[in-house]
Amino acid sequence: MTESKLILDGARVAQAIKDELAGRVHKLSERGVTPCLATILVGDDPASETYVRMKGNACRRLGIASRKVELGAETTTEELLAVIRGLNEDPTVHGILLQHPVPNHIDERAAFEAIDLAKDVDGVTTLGFAQNAFGFAAYPSCTPAAIVAILDHYRIPIEGKHAVVVGRSPILGKPVSLMLLNRNATVTICHSKTRDLDRVVGTGDLVVAAVGKPKFIQGGWIKEGAVVLDAGYNPGNVGDVDYEACLARASAITPVPAGVGPVTIATLLKHTVEAAERRV
Ligand code: NAP
Numbered sequence: 001m002t003e004s005k006l007i008l009d010g011a012r013v014a015q016a017i018k019d020e021l022a023g024r025v026h027k028l029s030e031r032g033v034t035p036c037l038a039t040i041l042v043g044d045d046p047a048s049e050t051y052v053r054m055k056g057n058a059c060r061r062l063g064i065a066s067r068k069v070e071l072g073a074e075t076t077t078e079e080l081l082a083v084i085r086g087l088n089e090d091p092t093v094h095g096i097l098l099q100h101p102v103p104n105h106i107d108e109r110a111a112f113e114a115i116d117l118a119k120d121v122d123g124v125t126t127l128g129f130a131q132n133a134f135g136f137a138a139y140p141s142c143t144p145a146a147i148v149a150i151l152d153h154y155r156i157p158i159e160g161k162h163a164v165v166v167g168r169s170p171i172l173g174k175p176v177s178l179m180l181l182n183r184n185a186t187v188t189i190c191h192s193k194t195r196d197l198d199r200v201v202g203t204g205d206l207v208v209a210a211v212g213k214p215k216f217i218q219g220g221w222i223k224e225g226a227v228v229l230d231a232g233y234n235p236g237n238v239g240d241v242d243y244e245a246c247l248a249r250a251s252a253i254t255p256v257p258a259g260v261g262p263v264t265i266a267t268l269l270k271h272t273v274e275a276a277e278r279r280v
Pocket residue numbers: 143166167168169170171172173190191192193194197209210211212213231232233234240260261264265
């Protein structure tokens with residue numbers, strides 16, 4: 001590792017976001033409003049339980065209320081929809097987060113669509129996604145927004161850069177691609193059928209890894225001086241890029257853990273506070 005490598009510190013970016021939010025939460029409390037995030041966990045996936053717990057703890061530390069709804073693995077789509085509708089109608093709930101993934105027998109898309117757009121703080125509804133594509137979403141998906149926030153925090157230019165995004169999921173690869181496009185990057189979106197992936201990744205000034213496979217992006221694929229953003233979070237705290245090898249070529253890189261993850265949570269808090277502010 002040389003001196004010129006920039007480690008993009010997600011904890012620091014997250015803290016800057018939370019510092020800015022603290023005053024806003026205080027102002028809301030003076031008006032008798034406590035921002036409230038409802039999290040819905042269906043089933044007993046240990047990783048999902050951890051994510052939901054982390055989000056609840058982060059809320060508490062900032063004075064945001066969190067309402068945890070835990071449903072059994074046997075919950076039907078109809079039952080889940082009824083829970084979401086109840087939260088939609090509850091004026092004390094400002095944001096709703098349905099933890100992905102839900103058990104296979106549930107229609108996850110129908111459940112996401114049931115979330116009121118005004119409470120869709122994780123940008124999972126079709127309308128929220130479409131608004132993000134047009135560049136005016138109130139709440140873009142949190143992980144894509146976190147990636148852009150990291151670039152902005154470190155004043156890394158996006159405009160005119162070639163961004164290569166590996167992954168095209170509706171919550172991550174696609175929305176981050178559109179956000180970078182809206183910021184005037186030239187964007188290439190890769191997926192499991194992309195040919196010569198190593199060569200394509202090698203053309204990226206910005207490389208976003210959103211694959212869900214540990215250490216998938218190889219150091220040798222990275223263009224010298226590229227900026228690498230690793231959204232991956234695999235068991236054992238391992239990202240989607242081979243960190244040490246990519247660090248050797250990159251000018252800047254997010255580590256895992258303490259990269260994109262904490263900024264994603266801070267973004268969720270920010271969206272929840274904004275949703276509460278819109279209601280007063
Ligand atoms: P996903 O829905 O499984 O999507 C994975 C994407 O990777 C798909 O588009 C898939 O292509 C593509 N892919 C799979 N194998 C590939 C290959 N061999 N070559 C090129 N592309 C390939 O995953 P996700 O929900 O987007 O999550 C991706 C990663 O981000 C995971 O590690 C997840 O844990 C992490 N994540 C982190 C946060 C955070 O807060 N840090 C939040 C959400 C997700 P096809 O479309 O062709 O199948």
